[in-house]
Amino acid sequence: MGGPFATAFSLIASGDPALMQIIGLSLRVTLTAVLMACAVGLPLGAALALARFPGRGAVIVVFNALMGLPPVVAGLIVYLMLSRSGPFGSLALLFTPTAMIIAQTLLILPIVISLTRSVVEDLWAEYREQLLSLGAGRLRAVPTLLWDGRVSLLTGVLAGFGRASAEVGAVLIVGGNIAGHTRTMTTAITLETARGQLGLAVALGIILLTLTLTLNAIAWGAGQWARGRLG
Amino acid sequence: MKIARDIAPPILPLSLEDMGYAVGGKTLLSGITLRIEAGQRLVVMGANGAGKSLFLRLCHGLIDPTQGRRRWASDEARAEAQAMVFQRPVLLRRSVAANLDYPLALKGLPRAARRETVARTLDRFGLNDLAERPARLLSGGEQQRLALARAWAMRPQVLFLDEPSSALDPSATRIIEEMVAQFSDEGITIVMTTHDLGQARRLAAQVAFLHRGRLIEHRPAAEFFAGPEAAEARAFLAGDLIW
Amino acid sequence: MTHARRFILSAASGLALIAALPATAQDFITVASTTSTENSGLFGHILPMFQEETGIEVRVVSQGTGQALETGRRGDADVVFVHARAQEEQFVADGYGVQRFDVMYNDFVIVGPGDDPAEVRMAADATAAMTAIAVAEAAFASRGDDSGTHVAEANLWAAAGVAPAGRWYLSTGSGMGATLNTAAQVPAYALTDRGTWLSFENRGDLEIVFEGDPVLFNPYGIILVNPERHAHVKAEQGQAFIDWVTSDEGQAAIADFTVGGEQLFFPSAA
Numbered sequence: 112m113g114g115p116f117a118t119a120f121s122l123i124a125s126g127d128p129a130l131m132q133i134i135g136l137s138l139r140v141t142l143t144a145v146l147m148a149c150a151v152g153l154p155l156g157a158a159l160a161l162a163r164f165p166g167r168g169a170v171i172v173v174f175n176a177l178m179g180l181p182p183v184v185a186g187l188i189v190y191l192m193l194s195r196s197g198p199f200g201s202l203a204l205l206f207t208p209t210a211m212i213i214a215q216t217l218l219i220l221p222i223v224i225s226l227t228r229s230v231v232e233d234l235w236a237e238y239r240e241q242l243l244s245l246g247a248g249r250l251r252a253v254p255t256l257l258w259d260g261r262v263s264l265l266t267g268v269l270a271g272f273g274r275a276s277a278e279v280g281a282v283l284i285v286g287g288n289i290a291g292h293t294r295t296m297t298t299a300i301t302l303e304t305a306r307g308q309l310g311l312a313v314a315l316g317i318i319l320l321t322l323t324l325t326l327n328a329i330a331w332g333a334g335q336w337a338r339g340r341l342g
Numbered sequence: 343m344k345i346a347r348d349i350a351p352p353i354l355p356l357s358l359e360d361m362g363y364a365v366g367g368k369t370l371l372s373g374i375t376l377r378i379e380a381g382q383r384l385v386v387m388g389a390n391g392a393g394k395s396l397f398l399r400l401c402h403g404l405i406d407p408t409q410g411r412r413r414w415a416s417d418e419a420r421a422e423a424q425a426m427v428f429q430r431p432v433l434l435r436r437s438v439a440a441n442l443d444y445p446l447a448l449k450g451l452p453r454a455a456r457r458e459t460v461a462r463t464l465d466r467f468g469l470n471d472l473a474e475r476p477a478r479l480l481s482g483g484e485q486q487r488l489a490l491a492r493a494w495a496m497r498p499q500v501l502f503l504d505e506p507s508s509a510l511d512p513s514a515t516r517i518i519e520e521m522v523a524q525f526s527d528e529g530i531t532i533v534m535t536t537h538d539l540g541q542a543r544r545l546a547a548q549v550a551f552l553h554r555g556r557l558i559e560h561r562p563a564a565e566f567f568a569g570p571e572a573a574e575a576r577a578f579l580a581g582d583l584i585w
Numbered sequence: 586m587t588h589a590r591r592f593i594l595s596a597a598s599g600l601a602l603i604a605a606l607p608a609t610a611q612d613f614i615t616v617a618s619t620t621s622t623e624n625s626g627l628f629g630h631i632l633p634m635f636q637e638e639t640g641i642e643v644r645v646v647s648q649g650t651g652q653a654l655e656t657g658r659r660g661d662a663d664v665v666f667v668h669a670r671a672q673e674e675q676f677v678a679d680g681y682g683v684q685r686f687d688v689m690y691n692d693f694v695i696v697g698p699g700d701d702p703a704e705v706r707m708a709a710d711a712t713a714a715m716t717a718i719a720v721a722e723a724a725f726a727s728r729g730d731d732s733g734t735h736v737a738e739a740n741l742w743a744a745a746g747v748a749p750a751g752r753w754y755l756s757t758g759s760g761m762g763a764t765l766n767t768a769a770q771v772p773a774y775a776l777t778d779r780g781t782w783l784s785f786e787n788r789g790d791l792e793i794v795f796e797g798d799p800v801l802f803n804p805y806g807i808i809l810v811n812p813e814r815h816a817h818v819k820a821e822q823g824q825a826f827i828d829w830v831t832s833d834e835g836q837a838a839i840a841d842f843t844v845g846g847e848q849l850f851f852p853s854a855a
């Protein structure tokens with residue numbers, strides 16, 4: 112496998128602007144989607160952990176099941192929503208990075224919600240009376256629990272990041288794989304595979320894997336550091 | 343030395359009227375009628391499983407009685423000016439100082455006042471060197487001290503303590519006892535449970551004795567220790583198993 | 586709690602980032618085209634010239650022919666640039682497109698294992714070639730995705746009077762590249778457009794075993810999506826692109842495009 116590795120390395124070393132643009136877009140789309148999913152999913156997951164309402168069990172089961180939502184289906188839903196003939200067509204978002212972010216957010220939101228719920232639920236069992244005693248009601252407990260569960264939550268966020276950065280089905284459908292505009296690492300890999308440029312495809316795969324590895328290493332290191340520092 | 347505990351209206355006495363608690367059809371506590379007066383130092387005693395922790399949680403308002411009433415003088419459903427140190431206190435995953443700051447922020451104290459209180463509390467409880475340390479990594483004794491400091495910083499009128507020194511060595515136990523005594527001197531009403539007879543003798547002004555979820559004796563400490571009326575309490579003091 | 590505040594702040598700035606994203610929209614049109622056209626590299630060759638001249642950026646969404654036409658029908662593209670004549674004419678007849686213009690053609694070729702077990706090289710015409718494969722029950726990899734290439738293949742089978750089925754007929758249900766990758770592995774025969782074939786590197790044992798029959802010609806048409814149906818269609822810029830592609834200059838640019846020294850597309854605008 113010396114070939115693809117050498118290709119990957121020389122690709123990086125060449126600083127090819129098209130490649131850099133693709134890497135940049137991939138990171139921007141995925142990281143923004145993770146951020147959005149967290150902004151929505153962390154509070155929602157925590158609320159789901161603390162709230163008691165009829166049908167709560169069903170909601171939990173649905174979110175757990177949605178973790179397995181096929182990316183293509185998520186993409187298709189967003190496509191139909193954003194298409195000019197769809198309800199949000201006038202926003203002209205189809206085939207833009209924003210559409211890709213929306214699709215990926217939809218894809219990882221269930222992961223963030225479900226993992227947050229499970230982490231916060233466990234923590235709440237331990238903290239409930241103490242927090243109540245200190246004067247924090249359920250609502251006020253949400254940020255406290257999220258903050259104290261941050262190391263475990265990081266795992267969920269990373270799982271979401273992994274799913275988003277690896278998927279191609281959704282971004283291909285809603286992004287259109289437009290060169291220089293919505294082409295990401297994964298859609299470029301798909302394209303190069305279709306062109307029979309397997310060496311280049313594998314090289315791109317290696318770069319993608321390296322990026323994912325680096326981000327995971329950073330997150331893991333941060334988690335270890337926090338665990339050591341904060342108990 | 344008596345320090346006026348805030349401008350808040352007095353919440354004591356706390357009146358328990360035929361209070362009981364049942365869960366899943368099982369009665370765990372029943373028929374408890376008791377008045378906890380301001381300035382009181384009440385020690386709740388009883389065997390394991392007698393219902394002491396449950397009693398404190400009911401008083402503190404963490405759970406509500408399923409029978410009878412719990413009434414504060416201030417007529418609040420759950421009085422604000424109270425604090426509790428749990429049998430196993432939960433410290434937040436942040437620094438010692440941040441743990442002290444947390445309940446103060448919840449009370450809506452302005453930042454400057456909080457900083458001032460945290461500094462004073464750290465000082466008073468000898469926690470200055472530990473201020474920036476992660477609370478979860480403190481030793482058991484240090485954690486208990488922090489839990490006590492956190493409760494104190496909340497300026498409660500009444501402080502509930504559930505076996506505050508059950509897991510500590512004699513010298514740490516002594517430190518905790520001294521603190522509780524000081525709190526009492528400051529005017530804080532104390533309601534605590536303990537298994538340590540010596541500790542009960544040293545701290546109690548009043549004793550409430552629980553047996554199988556019932557309050558079977560409530561008397562001044564001196565009388566209680568001189569000779570309890572109930573046979574179960576006598577057996578308990580003698581160290582005989584009663585269950 | 587300061588942590589919570591910091592958290593909310595970063596979340597909010599994230600949202601602001603999203604909101605700022607679509608602000609890049611300048612002068613561009615969206616063209617729905619086929620994967621094979623994109624894969625050949627043709628667009629990379631001609632689009633910079635067009636943009637240089639007009640300042641209009643062309644964003645090409647490459648899809649299967651059926652999907653590209655559907656994209657046009659839904660109004661998600663300004664221009665459709667595909668190769669499926671009958672469907673294109675239907676598209677215009679249904680009122681989704683304004684008018685179809687001829688642009689160019691390329692041709693299909695039959696590729697297969699070098700040792701040619703079905704002796705396709707001996708065939709007199711494309712129909713005979715397909716018959717030979719079916720009679721020999723030699724492995725054949727089909728797109729099976731209703732793409733223009735798949736439709737052309739189906740027409741050839743029909744002309745040969747063969748209903749392809751059986752273990753030798755592999756319907757991949759995927760794009761040209763993926764189908765060629767499969768054919769190279771098996772190895773199997775396959776029908777492919779010359780453009781994809783020339784730029785395809787993972788050929789394994791495959792070679793062109795049949796080419797040149799006029800029925801294998803593959804005409805490309807370009808259509809402006811009807812602004813009367815989708816008011817947001819950038820008719821002016823879209824028409825400018827169509828005019829340029831069919832102009833002498835655009836046609837010359839198409840003829841100029843080569844892969845490995847071979848011309849892939851042959852101008853055919855009137």
Ligand SMILES: Nc1ncnc2c1ncn2[C@@H]1O[C@H](COP(=O)(O)OP(=O)(O)OP(=O)(O)O)[C@@H](O)[C@H]1O
Pocket residue numbers: 365370388389390391392393394395396397
């Ligand atoms: N939520 C609950 N559901 C069922 N039983 C409970 C519940 N909470 C407490 N109990 C039971 O009520 C009884 C009293 O419990 P409690 O914790 O008050 O005992 P305690 O007097 O504090 O004992 P210890 O000295 O061991 O701390 C025990 O038998 C306990 O098992």
Ligand SMILES: [Mg+2]
Pocket residue numbers: 394395396429504
């Ligand atoms: Mg107990």
